[in-house]
Amino acid sequence: MGLLSKKDAKLITDPLTDNNPITIQVLGICSALAITAELKASIVMSVSVLFVLGLGNVVISLMRNIIPSKIRIIVQLIVVATLVIIVDLVLKAFAYELSKTLSVFVGLIITNCIIMGRFEAFALGNGPWKSFLDGVGNSLGYAVILIIVGFFRELLGSGTLLGIQVLGDPIEKTGLYAFGYENNGFMLLSPMALIVVGLIIWVQRSRNQALIEEN
């Protein structure tokens, strides 16, 4: 890749695997549990976080030399909240339909700990371009886990994917349901998202022993 140096490319690829924000840093768990009952919601949330984290990281990075260290957390919070509210207002005025879909996520984005975590850990100490890449990388890492969890929860919980019935009709008893298969309602509840995330962490650590902490 000519566009990115090796070091810059690592900023994007690392969070996808060995430094994943959800499975390794254990950030952003709250939203990963809350909104993954449906694949579509997972995707919408991922795109929103990609946007806010990419932009927010750049803003914080540009301000990093003038932010007073005593109130930096509050400043970070204000930056996220402002960005999200601006986007929400503009969408409400010019793309009302889209804003209806996103409105539920606004609160979840502001409180998403990945965003605060990356501001604090990366953007405060690095330049804008690197911070942007870090933001994109981490939100992609977040997206991967959200989409995997959303996929399994929707498939096993409702028998649908993106709202389309892929396993047959549970009421008319067609497809898989004709053989006595039932949707697992448990999958729709938040604790099951935690279990799915746990399984992903298990798979990841058994494939890469270096991730296991020594006791």
Add this chain to the structure above:
Amino acid sequence: MSKKTDSNSYTMIFAIGMVLVVGSLLAFLASSLKPNISENKRIEKQQNILYAMGVNENDESSAIFVSTSVAEQEFQKYIKKQLVIEGDNFSEDDKAYMIDVKKEKSKAKNGGTRKLPLFVGEKDGKTFYIAPIRGKGLWDAIWGYVAMDENMIVQGAYFDHKGETPGLGANIKYRFFMDDFKGEHLLDASGNFKGIRVAKGNNDPKNDEKTDYEVDAIAGATITGDGVSAMIKSDLKLYVDYFKTLKQ
């Protein structure tokens, strides 16, 4: 080593400056976009009301409104009368759809008389009576519009919410839930108001039974479902007297 950004006075000045900048930026945006936003909300109300009476562009599975560009015309065409019911009196008001149900509800709570809007629509020779309802879900407000015939049998329903959980409570605005209300009775055989309950463990998941005063609940959305039952019960009950006058 102390940096200049560590001093108390710098921190104060920065904080004040930041609040001023962010505050005025947001205030400016909010007030300059307000006309657009309230226009969008007005059209959405018209679309919602039309949706409930079956004027929509639904395809096989998803709920689609009439497009925003024709909403105004369609609203004029299909909605014949807009009534405001206040106690025993009712009057016509072609801005009745702009009545803020939330405000009227709190007015009633403080002992005032509540203005109840009711929209009379006509489509293919059939008359629909559409009433707005509003209540509480798990996280925030939920609301909707219910279209009924003169016997208070539901002809169509539209629900929406401010912040229910995506994939769970938020599903009240999906067809599979809203369509279940079609044909459900609100009154029992002797004309008493029963409401419609969003029931778990319903014996009738195909929803063939239209006089059981129940529709099938959504898994994982118990509190939102209870909120829907509650707002149907509390808000539509207020219209029973008006429907009685239709029979006289």
